[in-house]
Amino acid sequence: MPVEEFVAGWISGALGLVLGHPFDTVKVRLQTQTTYQGIIDCMVKTYRRESLQGFFKGMSFPIASIAVVNSVLFGVYSNTLLVLTATSHHERRFQPPSYTQVFIAGCTGGFLQAYILAPFDLIKVRLQNQTESRAQRKSTPPRYRGPVHCAASIFQEEGPRGLFRGAWALTLRDTPTLGIYFVTYEWLCRQPTPDGQNPSSTTVLVAGGFAGITSWVAATPLDVIKSRMQMAGLKQREYQGLLDCMVSSARQEGLGVFFRGLTINSARAFPVNAVTFLSYEYLLHSWG
Numbered sequence: 015m016p017v018e019e020f021v022a023g024w025i026s027g028a029l030g031l032v033l034g035h036p037f038d039t040v041k042v043r044l045q046t047q048t049t050y051q052g053i054i055d056c057m058v059k060t061y062r063r064e065s066l067q068g069f070f071k072g073m074s075f076p077i078a079s080i081a082v083v084n085s086v087l088f089g090v091y092s093n094t095l096l097v098l099t100a101t102s103h104h105e106r107r108f109q110p111p112s113y114t115q116v117f118i119a120g121c122t123g124g125f126l127q128a129y130i131l132a133p134f135d136l137i138k139v140r141l142q143n144q145t146e147s148r149a150q151r152k153s154t155p156p157r158y159r160g161p162v163h164c165a166a167s168i169f170q171e172e173g174p175r176g177l178f179r180g181a182w183a184l185t186l187r188d189t190p191t192l193g194i195y196f197v198t199y200e201w202l203c204r205q206p207t208p209d210g211q212n213p214s215s216t217t218v219l220v221a222g223g224f225a226g227i228t229s230w231v232a233a234t235p236l237d238v239i240k241s242r243m244q245m246a247g248l249k250q251r252e253y254q255g256l257l258d259c260m261v262s263s264a265r266q267e268g269l270g271v272f273f274r275g276l277t278i279n280s281a282r283a284f285p286v287n288a289v290t291f292l293s294y295e296y297l298l299h300s301w302g
């Protein structure tokens with residue numbers, strides 16, 4: 015099993031993550047809290063209360079976990095294509111896989127990464143939602159002192175299954191949308207590239223960016239539900255399940271609730287995924 019894809023997936027994922035984390039914090043807060051008027055209001059309030067640090071809350075754990083999560087996604091994707099088409103990453107430019115094969119490989123990668131991502135994503139979302147200012151932190155310490163304390167508290171208070179809160183919604187979000195992600199990327203790469211040649215860096219940047227936007231637009235409704243289910247059991251209300259969360263969110267806040275965070279998610283998705291794909295392709299080519 016070729017391992018370069020796993021390593022390239024890790025490095026490229028980490029680069030994208032640092033770039034996108036501030037956007038991600040704003041998105042998570044908009045999706046789970048009702049105190050903000052919109053993106054700008056959320057940014058201003060976060061900056062005033064928590065300074066720049068507020069935007070980077072919950073980032074250390076994803077940085078550590080991206081090694082596993084993104085390498086599983088890209089590694090499983092590439093190795094599934096190897097099984098389906100018997101071609102390596104380098105051979106695929108001369109013998110491109112069909113879009114159905116790309117979709118199946120993307121869905122497989124998405125499905126497997128979702129279960130690994132679930133506990134890390136839960137901890138990230140819980141930490142991102144701690145809005146105490148630095149001054150407040152001295153008098154009243156936040157509920158979670160950091161990622162390890164957060165994981166230990168969830169384990170103690172909500173049991174081992176608590177660490178997988180929202181995992182179902184995450185799997186439903188990631189399985190089809192990662193199929194869409196890779197199909198969009200492949201399709202956009204192939205349009206301006208002559209047969210048998212590698213896409214240019216600009217093509218990879220643009221294709222990666224739009225693959226990110228397209229997949230996140232498709233993912234946003236389940237992303238909202240996932241984030242709400244992850245926060246349930248804390249201060250928000252408890253839901254009976256995914257369907258209950260969908261129905262009660264829509265009843266209380268209207269159908270627009272499923273598109274909360276869409277704009278910021280798309281703005282974040284372009285640079286994050288442009289950088290992720292560019293560094294992924296670059297690393298694989300430089301390793302020959």
Ligand SMILES: CN(C)C(=N)NCCC[C@H](N)C(=O)O
Pocket residue numbers: 027030031034187188191192195226229230233283286287290
């Ligand atoms: C729609 N979904 C779930 C995705 N496209 N997932 C792939 C993640 C890529 C990058 N780390 C990001 O956070 O955008």
